[in-house]
Amino acid sequence: MTRSARWIVFWLGAGGVGVLIVLALLKMPSFGGLVHPYRELSVPAAIGRSSPNIVSSVNFDQRALDTLGEETILLGSVVGAAALLRPSKDEREQLDQDEGRVLEATKLLGYLLLPVTLIVGADVVTHGHLTPGGGFQGGVVLATAVHLLYVAGSYKMLRRVRPKSWYQVAEAVAAGAFVVLGLVGLLLTGAFLANIFPRGVLGDLFSSGTVFYLNVAVGAEVTSGVVVLLSGFLAQALSVREVR
């Protein structure tokens, strides 16, 4: 199609869809209404299981199957990206000898922030059931921490501290742990992904039962997944060369 034909088709459709959506939005419930059927149900359910972070309770307890699916989407995307980013038949990995210079200030800041970021990441993961955060968010922070080595140090250093195949195994084990925890629930109570661990006292680190352990599993999976993903992109950008 020519450019103008494409735009005509698009605007014909967009006009129709736009009218429909505007009409729909006029019928939406207004902000600040008093009717919240799901909130009425989910808040007591979360508090009843010692999980003050309602979002985490919804994600890892009340609707844990969705989170299992989402975590699996992440796993599939990482594996898919790794498959697409693999060196092709006429490409090889070659490391450059000269990697350029890093500013002293960058180095200092990087090495200072590295442990801080690791601790923050671990904190966000392990307190996911208590405070905002959780496995997905904390996992990304942890993976970022690892890559401060590249920013402050060098690509070679990153590759030494980050053996890709280990992270791939860790990714698989962590993703599998979520499913296995679900299957244990099925065996013990007859319900997949049932909350099987002791609920504890509201506000304690080891409370809210399975939510804590699922958060840790997702945190490990996201950390290793993001590391594997970035390693594919970094390799394509820095070390994979076409050979003839």
Next chain:
Amino acid sequence: MSVDPSWLPPLGIAIPLVGACIVLALAKLAPRLVIDVVAMTTTVVSVGAMALLFAATSAGRVVTWVGGWTPRDGTSVGIVLAADQIGAGFALLACVLTACALSYTWRYFDDAEAHVHVLILLFMAGMVGFSLTADLFDLFVFLELMSATAYALTGHKIEEPRSVQGGFTFGVVTSLGAYFTLAGIGILYARTGQLGMPQIGAALDRHGMDALVLAALVLVLTGFLVKAAIVPFHFWLADAHAVAPTPVCVLFSGVMAPLGLYGVLRVSTTVFGGVLPAGSLHGTLLVLGIITAALGATLCLMQRHLKRMLAYSTIAHLGLFLVALATVTASGVAGAVIYVFGHAGVKGALFLMVGVLLARKGNVDEFALYCKGRDERLTKWLLPLGALALAGLPPFGTGLGKALSEESSGLIVLFVLVSAATGGAVLRASLRIHFGLGPRPDDTDVDTTKGEGEEQEGRFPQRLPATMIGAIVALLTGGLLVGLVPMEAIGEGAQRFLDRAGMLAQTLGGAPASAIGSVDVEWTWSGVVLGLLSAALAVGIGFVGVHFGLGRLRAALKTPLHVVHRLHSGHVGDYAAWLVFGMAAVGALFVIT
């Protein structure tokens, strides 16, 4: 050993996930054989679990509340899985086709570590979850799981720019559709505060129909219509099938695209069934189905790239399935489901046979392969047989499904012509390739994609591995068995699928599964005659096509064909524009009809 049936739906999702994780963990450590064995074992166990579930559904819908969040007073915060014979049947179909695809793959991908196995197992988990869930957001999650893994599988041959391009187009168009679905789910949540299909359905019944519900309906259906490749949401399908590894095409055509239709009907009956006038749903789906069938059949006849030919035949058949589903009667749904099952076997076998040609001749172009397949012992006889089965030759399952569908929809001419055209196109190619019939094809048409330059898949110049032959024979036999084995379960399942009140009562109220009638799903004399007629017409189309080419026909239809070909430009912007146009058209159809 007896398993509580309510364990089976979550096991169907969990087993492939565990298998995928084991394969991924072993990827770098274990030899290739171990990877293959683990993946195959996982699939076989899944087939067993889903077969048990299918058997269990004969006693009624199997309802599972994940996490044990069984509703109190008709409300729950949890996710419900609800399997009837249709849902369990689709889950079983997904597992069986995956087993065939993996068997074919046994000696197939050399370079790709275990990535392909992991992706295929995750893809299977997505399809099983999609078939079994009764939660609207969960349905979206599994739709996305199917999509994310499917993009990577499509673009797997990274050396080929066309392959990556096909995966990219597939990704952009399907994601766009999925975002609209998510937006629709958001609107429904704003209105009802619920995410489960029965819960939203019950809440909508209290509110009634208005512009918001219509908008939500159109938005939610968009993602499923894209997956189902219904015109004008269909553009990605042929581009993706042309480049995806052949065993992956089996899964795309056999079960993934039909699952889109399953989603359309599941959502429009369970969620919107109480507020949407039956006539409106019928009219909209019927128009979409007829256009899709006609366009798919026309384009199928015009192809010389064998994988694209089969892809357009899939589009044509998806249109026929939709026409049968549009009746929203148990007989129509049963016919469509049997048609889907039979088609999955036959089309899967055809794709794998084209894969064999590609592996041995390095080419999937009908013209370039002219006379080159005379020495192929396997495909020489099975490819024409598959073509006739595609046209609906009794007693193949495609024939039974077609007979039941045309009877319930009443559109006999459409079913006969479309199925004959798709079978005839494949037969024409086979006669040229294997028997060297007709003059050497000489076509200078610039519009059609040639099938040369596809990357050769695998290396089997001498003998085909038994695993490949086994997969082809199993699929073709499966397509035959669907038409021979009594299928009362599907007739009953179709009744249950449409029994909205019973589903709401069983999921939300905890009512026991009610007894339900069945519809006849047997061969009739008129069905057999019409199936034979389609097959005869396909033979006619095949021989005429071989001897006269399409020269004269094409000359007469030059301008319209040129326009249609140009529309399938491969430009992702075109596809997105048509997607938005299609949404407006679907909305308008719902209002008009």
